[in-house]
Amino acid sequence: MGSATVFRHRRPNVTQKQTLTVRDNRTGDEYELDITDGTIRASDVGKIGKTGEEPGLAVYDPGFTNTASTRSAVTYIDGDRGILEYRGYPIEQLAESSTFLEVAYLLIHGELPTKEQHDQWVHEITFHTFVHENLKSLMQGFRYDAHPMGMLLSSVGALSTFYPEARNIKDPQVRHEQIVRLIAKMPTLGAWSFRHAQGKPYVYPDNDLTYTENFLSMLFRMSESKYEPDPRLSKALEVLFILHADHEQNCSTNAVRSVGSSQVDPYSAVSAGIAALYGPLHGGANEAVLRMLKRIKTKDNVPAFIEGVKNGDERLMGFGHRVYKNYDPRAKIIKKATEDVFEVTGVNPLLEVAQELEKIALEDEYFVSRKLYPNVDFYSGLIYEALQFPPEMFTVLFAIPRTAGWLAQWLELVDDPEQKIARPKQIYTGERQLDFIPAAQRWS
Ligand SMILES: CC(C)(COP(=O)(O)OP(=O)(O)OC[C@H]1O[C@@H](n2cnc3c(N)ncnc32)[C@H](O)[C@@H]1OP(=O)(O)O)[C@@H](O)C(=O)NCCC(=O)NCCS
Numbered sequence: 055m056g057s058a059t060v061f062r063h064r065r066p067n068v069t070q071k072q073t074l075t076v077r078d079n080r081t082g083d084e085y086e087l088d089i090t091d092g093t094i095r096a097s098d099v100g101k102i103g104k105t106g107e108e109p110g111l112a113v114y115d116p117g118f119t120n121t122a123s124t125r126s127a128v129t130y131i132d133g134d135r136g137i138l139e140y141r142g143y144p145i146e147q148l149a150e151s152s153t154f155l156e157v158a159y160l161l162i163h164g165e166l167p168t169k170e171q172h173d174q175w176v177h178e179i180t181f182h183t184f185v186h187e188n189l190k191s192l193m194q195g196f197r198y199d200a201h202p203m204g205m206l207l208s209s210v211g212a213l214s215t216f217y218p219e220a221r222n223i224k225d226p227q228v229r230h231e232q233i234v235r236l237i238a239k240m241p242t243l244g245a246w247s248f249r250h251a252q253g254k255p256y257v258y259p260d261n262d263l264t265y266t267e268n269f270l271s272m273l274f275r276m277s278e279s280k281y282e283p284d285p286r287l288s289k290a291l292e293v294l295f296i297l298h299a300d301h302e303q304n305c306s307t308n309a310v311r312s313v314g315s316s317q318v319d320p321y322s323a324v325s326a327g328i329a330a331l332y333g334p335l336h337g338g339a340n341e342a343v344l345r346m347l348k349r350i351k352t353k354d355n356v357p358a359f360i361e362g363v364k365n366g367d368e369r370l371m372g373f374g375h376r377v378y379k380n381y382d383p384r385a386k387i388i389k390k391a392t393e394d395v396f397e398v399t400g401v402n403p404l405l406e407v408a409q410e411l412e413k414i415a416l417e418d419e420y421f422v423s424r425k426l427y428p429n430v431d432f433y434s435g436l437i438y439e440a441l442q443f444p445p446e447m448f449t450v451l452f453a454i455p456r457t458a459g460w461l462a463q464w465l466e467l468v469d470d471p472e473q474k475i476a477r478p479k480q481i482y483t484g485e486r487q488l489d490f491i492p493a494a495q496r497w498s
Contacts, residue, residue, distance in 0.1 A: 078103055078111075093122050112479050118303075124311065124470065128161060128462045129302040133377035138384065140300060141165065149387045154295040155179060155265050158237055158458035161300055162465065176265075182238035183259035183268065185209075186216050190256060193246055202247035202450050203332045209243045210236070211325035220319035223468055232320045233461050240457050241265065244450045245272035251444070266291040269454070284398050290391040290437065297384045297430060298452050300459025306330035306337075310460040311467050312476040320464055327460045328453050337449035340435035343372040344445060347404040347411075347436075356410045364420045372432030373415060374424070384430040392433045399440040408436060 074087045074094055080103065087098045096113055104110030115121045130139040138145040141160050148157050159167045159175050167175060192212055196205050213235070214220055220232045246256045249272075257272045260281065266288040275281035301307070309330035314323035331337040350359050363370045375382055396402065412428055415421040438448050467473050 076102060091122075091125075096121070114481060118308070123303060123308065123476075124467070124473065126302065126463065126466055127164065128459070128466060129300045131302055131377055133375070133379050136378055136380035136383050138301075145297065145383055146387060149293050149296045152296065153264075154292050154299070154455060154458075155237075157296050157299050158455075161458050161462040162233060178234045179238045179265065180261050180268075182235050183242050183261065185213075185239050185242055189213070189216065189243075190246070193243070193250060193256075196250060198253065199251065200247075201446050202244070202251060203328065203337075203446065203453070205247035205250060206240075206243055206450055206453060207325050207328040207332065209247070210240070210321055210328060212321075213239065214319045214321035217319075217321070220321060223317055223319065229320070229465065229468070233465070236320065236324060236457055236461060240454045241269040242272060244454050245269060247450060248273055248443070248447055251446070264288065266295065286394050286398050287441065290395045293387060293391045294434065294437065294451070295455035297387060298455045300456070300462065304336070305333070306456065307460060307463050310464055314464045314467050315473060315476040317468075317475075320461065323464055324457060324460050327456070331449055331453050331456065337452050339371060339429075340431035340438065340448050341445040343408075343431055344404070344435040344439060346371045347407050350407050350411070353406050353410045356407060356414060360411070360414050360418065364418075370411065370415060370421075370426070372429055372435075373421065374426040375429045378427070378429065379425045381427040382429040385428040385432060388430060388433045388437070389428075392437050395437050395440050402436055402440050404439075405436060408432065 072089045074089055076085045076087065077083070078085070083103075085098075085102050087094045099113055100110040102111040113121070128141065130142070131137065140148060140157060141164055143160065143166075148160075152160075155176055156167065156172060158179075159172065163171075189209060189212060193205055193209055196208075217232060217235065219228055222228045242259055249256050254276075257275045260268050260271050263271055263281075263283075267283045270283040270288055270291065271281040274283075303311075306327040310323045310327040313326035314320070334342075350356060360370070362368060392405070396405065412432070415426065415428075421427075435445075435448065438445075438451060443451065
């Protein structure tokens with residue numbers, strides 16, 4: 055179905071009314087629809103042309119590119135101005151001065167914690183990091199080369215069987231317990247899926263460490279009696295987690311909300327979010343950046359590569375964004391984190407290639423006129439590689455902090471009296487009322 059032209063007829067009789075007048079040229083009927091917050095209600099559109107026999111008009115919007123599915127007070131994005139805020143707080147300030155667990159509290163509860171609330175929250179998360187031994191056995195049952203995202207997705211889904219009370223989603227206390235468990239256990243499950251592929255023993259959580267320190271310990275600890283991560287690495291991870299904690303109604307959040315709208319338990323809803331993130335169009339861009347940098351190899355090859363991009367041979371991965379048309383506010387912050395990580399790990403030679411690409415692209419008319427700026431994935435792949443993560447782990451590192459955002463959005467959904475089970479319409483294009491001929495007759 056192609057997109058038809060929308061004609062604009064300018065008429066002088068402007069009113070200040072917040073309504074939309076629609077004339078149905080099939081019937082000559084006119085309708086006046088309320089405009090609220092820059093939207094009209096699809097259910098109002100459904101009244102257009104509706105008769106006893108005929109359904110009303112519907113909107114066709116594959117990929118929901120122009121459909122608001124919810125009212126939300128979690129995350130604000132203004133792509134044209136390069137603004138990202140969680141609960142009203144700019145991402146730059148949170149990344150600079152907060153911790154991931156404080157940001158998670160903010161996303162879930164809607165406001166910053168008092169000292170007591172913070173301490174209680176950190177205590178609860180820290181003491182729910184262990185998982186049932188049977189879940190460990192389940193993970194150990196995966197093939198030696200299992201993709202860590204597949205393991206994460208399955209093990210989070212399996213958590214619902216360990217906490218059957220989680221299905222009682224109307225009970226605020228039960229909801230709180232599952233939120234704490236999910237945020238607490240994600241690093242454990244993520245780290246174990248990493249260790250599994252390496253054939254290394256799973257490392258149990260160390261509750262003396264902070265959230266990101268403990269994650270690093272579960273990832274990298276070997277025989278040392280106490281693992282002490284470099285504070286610059288745990289801080290860089292903290293920043294990366296904050297940057298990835300939420301991004302409003304993206305594909306995986308929409309998956310969590312859509313599955314959650316059936317009133318299933320939050321483990322199942324979050325595993326749907328992980329499944330969505332597993333796809334290359336969502337969580338896989340930083341891996342593509344890394345592959346591109348490896349292919350370019352040296353700084354000297356950058357101009358020829360840029361020429362190829364301008365000729366339309368391929369895209370400059372890590373540049374451009376569907377929403378951000380000014381700059382991606384997360385990219386600036388991540389660039390600084392990259393420098394901090396390289397101080398510890400030594401400079402990745404690909405950094406030079408990335409910097410040269412960025413320098414040329416930011417000055418080049420092709421990129422400037424199309425508003426193509428580095429996005430969050432341009433540098434995150436370099437950091438992850440410097441930390442010795444294989445590319446399959448990159449999406450796991452995204453899923454762990456995004457769990458806080460998914461749960462904040464899920465809570466909003468569960469409490470929203472306007473929400474219903476997600477059930478889009480379709481435009482049926484198949485056959486109708488065919489006469490069935492039994493197989494024996496068709497094949498004779
Ligand atoms: C993210 C992305 C899909 C957004 O796409 P979009 O908003 O639909 O933008 P479009 O594909 O319509 O691109 C608009 C123009 O910029 C060009 N463009 C967009 N991204 C480009 C890139 N990374 N390299 C080169 N050209 C690019 C397009 O070719 C198009 O040019 P044209 O007008 O001459 O045809 C796109 O920028 C992209 O593919 N980026 C690389 C992948 C990436 O980093 N993804 C991670 C996003 S967090």
